[in-house]
Amino acid sequence: MPQSADKVKDHISLFKEPEYLELFASKKAQFECRPTDEAVAAQAEYTKTWEYREKNFAREIATINPAKACQPLGAVFVAAGFEGTLPYVHGSQGCVAYFRSHLARHFKEAVPIVADSMTEDAAVFGGLANIVEGLQNAYTLYKPKMIVVSTTCMAEVIGDDLSAFIATAKEKESVPADFPVPFAHTPSFVGSHTTGYDNQMKGILSYFWDREAQLTAAAGDKINIIPGFDGYAVANNREIKRYLDTMGVDYTFIGDVSDVYDTPSDGEYRMYDGGTTLDETRAAINAKATIGLQEFCSLKTLEYVATKGQQTAAFNYPMGIGATDAFLMKVSELTGKAIPASIEKERGRLVDAITDSQAWLHGKKFAVFGDPDFTLAMSAFLMEMGAEPTHVLATNGAKEWEAKAKALLASSPFGASGQVWAGKDLWHLRSLLFTEPTDFIIGSSYGKYLEKDTGIPLIRLTFPIFDRHHHHRFPTFGYQGALRVLVEILDRVFEVADESDISFDLTR
Ligand code: SF4
Numbered sequence: 001m002p003q004s005a006d007k008v009k010d011h012i013s014l015f016k017e018p019e020y021l022e023l024f025a026s027k028k029a030q031f032e033c034r035p036t037d038e039a040v041a042a043q044a045e046y047t048k049t050w051e052y053r054e055k056n057f058a059r060e061i062a063t064i065n066p067a068k069a070c071q072p073l074g075a076v077f078v079a080a081g082f083e084g085t086l087p088y089v090h091g092s093q094g095c096v097a098y099f100r101s102h103l104a105r106h107f108k109e110a111v112p113i114v115a116d117s118m119t120e121d122a123a124v125f126g127g128l129a130n131i132v133e134g135l136q137n138a139y140t141l142y143k144p145k146m147i148v149v150s151t152t153c154m155a156e157v158i159g160d161d162l163s164a165f166i167a168t169a170k171e172k173e174s175v176p177a178d179f180p181v182p183f184a185h186t187p188s189f190v191g192s193h194t195t196g197y198d199n200q201m202k203g204i205l206s207y208f209w210d211r212e213a214q215l216t217a218a219a220g221d222k223i224n225i226i227p228g229f230d231g232y233a234v235a236n237n238r239e240i241k242r243y244l245d246t247m248g249v250d251y252t253f254i255g256d257v258s259d260v261y262d263t264p265s266d267g268e269y270r271m272y273d274g275g276t277t278l279d280e281t282r283a284a285i286n287a288k289a290t291i292g293l294q295e296f297c298s299l300k301t302l303e304y305v306a307t308k309g310q311q312t313a314a315f316n317y318p319m320g321i322g323a324t325d326a327f328l329m330k331v332s333e334l335t336g337k338a339i340p341a342s343i344e345k346e347r348g349r350l351v352d353a354i355t356d357s358q359a360w361l362h363g364k365k366f367a368v369f370g371d372p373d374f375t376l377a378m379s380a381f382l383m384e385m386g387a388e389p390t391h392v393l394a395t396n397g398a399k400e401w402e403a404k405a406k407a408l409l410a411s412s413p414f415g416a417s418g419q420v421w422a423g424k425d426l427w428h429l430r431s432l433l434f435t436e437p438t439d440f441i442i443g444s445s446y447g448k449y450l451e452k453d454t455g456i457p458l459i460r461l462t463f464p465i466f467d468r469h470h471h472h473r474f475p476t477f478g479y480q481g482a483l484r485v486l487v488e489i490l491d492r493v494f495e496v497a498d499e500s501d502i503s504f505d506l507t508r
Pocket of ligand 1: 070071072094095098151152153154188189
């Protein structure tokens with residue numbers, strides 16, 4: 001035996017023991033029915049060619065490794081950002097296990113979400129009985145202050161009507177009549193997790209603002225912030241609040257997951273922690289304006305907010321110099337609060353840091369993939385640093401994103417060679433990287449397969465990050481966040497430089 005109770009081996013060395021090597025070889029020879037190694041290698045080489053790229057881009061039906069998740073994932077993320085709120089998914093429980101694991105693997109936190117576990121009978125007769133029983137169980141067992149309902153594909157395909165079902169559940173006293181149960185239909189065959197975020201945020205606001213709340217006061221200078229789906233929300237929300245507090249701005253941060261996805265280990269399990277209070281959510285209708293930090297996560301929500309007489313403004317992930325400037329200046333314009341000297345100093349320090357390192361970034365080519373707002377911000381920041389976003393890809397980017405990304409690249413000489421890929425997946429990106437390679441890839445952990453295949457180093461800077469720990473605990477928003485992003489990129493650039501014998505050096 002390669003290991004015993006006295007000599008426990010780590011899996012990395014264990015699976016290199018002769019017994020295991022023999023086992024793998026025997027499995028391959030007897031059961032895998034593989035073509036020869038030479039045939040596999042020849043085919044792998046072919047997938048690196050322009051000819052294969054053309055076939056790959058002619059693909060219309062199949063999607064391979066999309067850089068996006070489905071609508072309910074965004075919906076449950078929003079719901080977790082409210083005080084005492086239990087996200088509830090009407091649909092199949094396998095989907096919900098995926099949402100939980102996706103969020104838990106990224107944030108390294110327990111992520112409570114309940115499912116009403118529709119199975120074959122519900123698919124035939126509808127899921128009313130599941131909602132009636134599920135709401136009652138969730139309310140009784142987990143004692144939330146609010147339950148927020150979204151749907152999986154299964155409920156949408158059979159056409160379950162959430163509004164009618166929840167009303168019936170209340171009639172049957174699953175939950176008290178005045179207990180808040182906002183909902184949103186989140187069909188996964190349309191859009192992505194960013195669409196689900198938008199739908200659910202609108203569902204929650206309209207629940208309070210249309211049914212319960214009245215305009216109670218003339219609009220003052222208070223503003224609302226809607227952060228959008230963000231893997232760095234824990235630190236980014238805190239960073240934006242730090243700016244607003246420093247400026248003395250009166251604000252409501254709507255859908256704030258920074259505490260629930262970052263609970264302390266102090267002996268007390270917190271199923272719910274922090275979040276926007278329900279009273280704050282009700283009162284947010286009285287704000288002067290609502291700012292969406294991520295335009296493509298809040299298109300419908302901001303449209304809805306505007307019908308309540310508020311001003312609205314949308315940004316594309318306020319990271320980097322120009323994007324942070326624009327955000328802070330808008331806040332200042334809306335509230336009349338000046339941007340203090342301490343924040344201006346942070347900006348100056350970032351500019352100084354970029355200048356110090358500019359020689360290492362100038363002209364470096366990057367492939368950037370991720371959500372629409374992130375890719376816009378990342379590309380803009382790369383160009384601010386003198387780097388070149390060569391491929392900008394968003395699987396969940398539509399025509400508006402494509403136009404915006406092209407305009408952004410056209411605005412700088414560093415974007416001149418950039419190409420924008422809307423609706424394409426990571427298998428498309430693989431072809432792009434073989435035929436028109438870049439120096440680095442920026443994206444999520446899923447980019448590690450591209451790194452392995454192409455040899456192009458990956459820098460993890462967006463959701464999900466499963467295979468590295470605690471990145472989300474440090475911000476990417478604002479000047480401080482941009483400084484951290486700069487350091488992550490530089491670290492990788494220097495690691496690559498150190499791999500080369502001619503450029504191995506102590507001082508950079
Ligand atoms: S795409 Fe549909 S079936 Fe798949 S996890 Fe999402 S909701 Fe479930």
